[in-house]
Amino acid sequence: MNNKDEAVISVKGLTKKFGDFTAVNNISFDVEHGRIFAFLGPNGAGKTTTIKMLTTLLSPTKGRIRVNSYDPMHEKDEVRRSFGIVFQDPSLDDELTAYENMEFHAILYHVPKNIIKQRITHLLNFVGLWERRKDQVKTFSGGMKRRLEVARGLVHHPKILFLDEPTLGLDPQTRNSVWEYLKKLNKEEEMTIFFTTHYMEEAERVADMIVVIDHGKIIKTGTSKELKKETKTSSLEDAFLKLTGRKIRDENATSLDRMRLRSRVWRR
């Protein structure tokens, strides 16, 4: 499983129902080793739900998944050893300090003792939080918390990195340097990166491969170039709008998502 072109994530006929509602509807795709893979879709499309199933947090209703050739349903430990993740929703311990959050993660992910300190120091400096390392996370601004979450996701170097809207709430400076860093990891360590974002120019810039999902179904797969060509548009944003329509997502989902976003902002 180490050459490019081999699928490191493979999904076939994946479905997730919440009661009567089908959040993910019979989707199939492969992610090749060493790629930067963008999973795009409007609010409520089913991106986060898919990521939860790939990362052992949620069991699928139907379908077959392989992550690093393991099954997240039955080989949870092997799957968990294969990936790292930055969640869309908050996931820090507010009562711990920035440094403690990083250290806790390093221990959980078995980062060798001799490099823990050096790596945490490096990453906290990288996201500009070194001076605040001894402060409890509850005293941080929303963007600072997000920076810490991203830095924490990079403490260990997994084979696959899932990033669910990693740059949400980050300023352009941080967004750019985070992507530089990720691209470097992707190159130097052949780390496969699976990410979602609502910033189309970001996806256009970094993704080798794009899947567009809407209402739980995959509607397009290809490179940014291919998507633009097929839709006869000049930017990925236009291609995305053409593919998914200009209509704002069904009222329920959007108001819920707005609420979620608001509560997220409030909590931060």
Add this chain to the structure above:
Amino acid sequence: MKGVVYAMWLRQLKRYWRSKERMIGTLAQPVLFLVALGFGFGPIFQKAGGGDYMQFLAPGIIAMSILFTSMFTGIEVIWDRQFGFLKETLVAPVPRTHIMIGRTLGGATVGVLQGTAIGIICLFFGFKITNMHYIPLALVFMFLTAVMFTALGTAIASRLQDMHAFPIIMNFLIMPLFFLSGALFPLEGLPKAVEFVARIDPFSYCVDGIRGTLNGSVHIGLATDFAVVAAATVIVLAVGSYLFSTIEI
């Protein structure tokens, strides 16, 4: 395994230590019980031939503080779910059982610390420990009690999405466990039904064990107490580990 359990344990302790309000709150309640009941019922208890009520009550209050503190730390899993930190531990490449054990040991340590603090406060209200040699055994009982109820809180919280069910847990589980255990009154000469309930309440055996080791007055018997408390702890821990391992977000 050691590293993960330790990290989780340490995290629970840090959270406890940093929230002084909670610490004071959980100390105040048992002290209130001790003062109100101890001095309020003391004279009647004495008249009825029960002896020194403070001497009887103090171990019950120590056990109570452990019960409440441990259950609450266990139930904290719900907060971790709502604030999102739970996800971070659930996707980590370590068996969830280890996370659960670390968490439980952390909660149990907090419980024993609280119980010890209450024990020391009791001494100021006239409680006397009759046999110093039994203190280590008392600590064993306190620790097992703390483990059992932290694990029970964790087990319940593993199946709950939010705190809405908390009053139900409080009124239908924690309170009955406490009030029907013999923490406040002797188990002698009770109506059959109450006696029966007290006998199936595992907390009764915790109370009896702690009281027996601290002031020598056992009702059930230390060996039985120990066997029941240890067995219940193992069972709850096993069930809790299973429920925690199968959490979905």
